[in-house]
């Protein structure tokens with residue numbers, strides 16, 4: 001690989017199952033457990049099976065499934081302390097966190113973990129979560145305006161000795177965070193991810209996020225998003241990296257894998273899926289051009305909260321690996337994966353799918369590799 005020093009192999013993240021019910025809204029048997037013992041074991045297994053990142057979920061109340069939820073930042077810290085190399089991304093909602101408090105918490109988590117803390121800024125789709133906590137529910141694009149300020153504040157606090165900020169949502173006056181998080185080459189502070197697909201989300205990513213997470217998409221769907229985010233990023237002299245969600249079902253034969261998907265959908269919790277569908281569509285209604293997540297999701301798509309079946313990582317190890325490498329070729333830096341039976345499926349992924357991905361990557365035309373990231377100030 002030395003003659004292609006610019007090429008970065010595709011990275012892998014998994015969704016932390018820190019809410020009950022697993023990653024599909026289905027009554028199919030799931031051996032995945034949302035508790036800490038299971039998750040600690042899973043995190044260690046994942047870092048030994050090719051996973052560089054784990055993404056926790058944030059949920060404060062039951063939401064069409066997910067009856068029980070472990071809090072995201074504390075659970076992420078526990079997983080950081082249980083592992084050696086895994087980077088754990090804590091999901092947070094601006095509007096429920098004061099950014100300075102979160103900046104402080106993550107700086108400490110970064111020190112406790114040797115520089116492995118990261119954050120996913122989610123702008124929210126679930127109105128009840130805010131109103132039941134007595135917080136105002138902002139209109140869609142206002143939520144993104146607040147998220148953008150939130151990210152700017154985090155970065156300012158993490159990189160400036162006399163942090164100053166004057167915005168519509170947040171203010172800082174000569175604030176000096178000590179200690180700062182652990183900075184290293186190419187990583188001046190904990191990496192900042194975001195989830196969201198609307199026009200407002202894409203523009204925010206181009207301006208301020210290190211990473212843009214997409215819901216499940218086919219090849220053209222992800223290419224379109226990457227092009228749009230990159231266009232904004234270029235105007236700001238930045239580089240954004242891309243993570244793509246996919247629910248992975250790899251089995252020895254394609255027929256077995258398809259049968260698992262068929263059973264998941266056949267046993268879907270119809271009431272919960274429909275309730276979720278109408279809540280998320282309502283949350284995106286205020287985006288005039290209907291580009292938000294879930295705007296065109298079918299019933300089957302919604303059985304996996306984040307449209308993970310659409311990425312079609314369902315088949316034999318060869319079929320799945322081939323699709324992953326095609327996504328990489330199209331500019332996806334990180335595959336964010338969900339599984340049915342995590343412990344079994346992560347091990348199968350590491351032993352059967354990952355080696356084929358790496359073999360296929362060795363044959364890729366690496367001259368198309370993307371440049372080194374530029375971090376916004």
Ligand SMILES: Cc1cc2nc3c(=O)[nH]c(=O)nc-3n(C[C@H](O)[C@H](O)[C@H](O)COP(=O)(O)O)c2cc1C
Nearest residue numbers: 057058122123124125195196197198201213292293
């Ligand atoms: C990878 C990913 C992870 C997300 N994680 C969460 C989460 O843990 N909690 C949450 O409330 N929303 C989460 N979201 C949803 C976002 O908060 C946001 O509501 C959603 O992306 C809709 O935004 P849009 O209208 O810009 O498409 C996630 C989104 C993505 C893509």
